[in-house]
Amino acid sequence: MDLLTADQFQQLLWGMRTTIILFAVSWVMAFALALVLVVVRATEYRLCRWFVDGFVAYHRNVPLLVQVMFWYFGMPELLPENVRFWLYDHNAEFSFAAIALALGSSAYVAEDIRSGLRAIPNTQFEAASSLGCSYLQSMRYIVVPQALRISLPPLVSRALLLFKNTSIAMAIGVAELTYRTREIENMTFKTFTVFGIATVLYLIGTFTLMAFGSWLENRTRLDRKAAAK
Known part of the structure; x- marks a missing residue:
């Protein structure tokens, strides 16, 4: 088995670093947007519910790769030319990949949190209202924190899926781990070695997230037990 040089291995580590950063940025944006979608969808305004339903339906039924390419190749055409060139000169690939991944994941995360929200008894809303809490205060301090605890297992699975989906960003030239792996493999033809190392790095990332x-x-289970006592 041919081993990689120190420089080639370093390139893989830099790719892993980009993967981690892309995942972290996308996850933070997806989670924040999902919370907004859940709160808006739970209102009594039909137009708000229709908007969120349309947003979720679009991002759950259009392939993520298409969404990434749409943001990178399509959206810049709507921007002024000077803004477009500025973005292309400042790592637009990473920015658009992060936005596309975040939007695509937020639709699924919102559905996961919504499932947890349905498990909250209506008495929680009534109790919050009787204490003088507004709708937003009830959602922020009482309802959503409980829904997040219930939704934790699917949210962890969603984070794992997003971490693996960062490899799609290679399609628009983001130098993440898969991109670096293909680049080194094309230059050295050390297919087994380079993809073997990439596999180990991905496993380290996913096992860390699972842990x-x-x-x-x-x-959270211990906190609930302590609160019950």
Whole structure:
């Protein structure tokens, strides 16, 4: 088995670094947007519910690769020429990939949180209202935190899927782990070695996320037990 040089291995590590950053940025944006979607959808305004339903339906039924390419090749055409060139000179690939991944994931995350929201008894809303809480205060301090605890397992699975889906960004030239792997493989033809190392790096990332998710689930379970006492 041919080994990689130190420089080639370093390139893979830089690719892994880009993957982690892309995942973190996309996840934060997706989670924040999903919370907004859930709160808006739970209102009594039909137009708000229709908007969120349309947003979720679009992002759940259009392939993620198409969404990434649409943002990178299509959206810049709507911008002024000077803004477009500025973006292309400042790592537009990463920015548009992060936006597309975040929007695509937010639709699924919103549905996961919505499922947890349905498990909250209506008495929680009534109790919050009787205490003088507004709709937003009830959602922020009482309802959504409980829904997040219930939705934690699917949210961890969604984070794992997003981490793996960052590889789609290679289609528009983001130098993440898969992009670097293909680049080195094309130059060296060390297919088994380079893809083997990339596989190990992806496994390290996913196992780390799984361990963190397991710790978080145990932590919230202990907090609920302590609150019950």
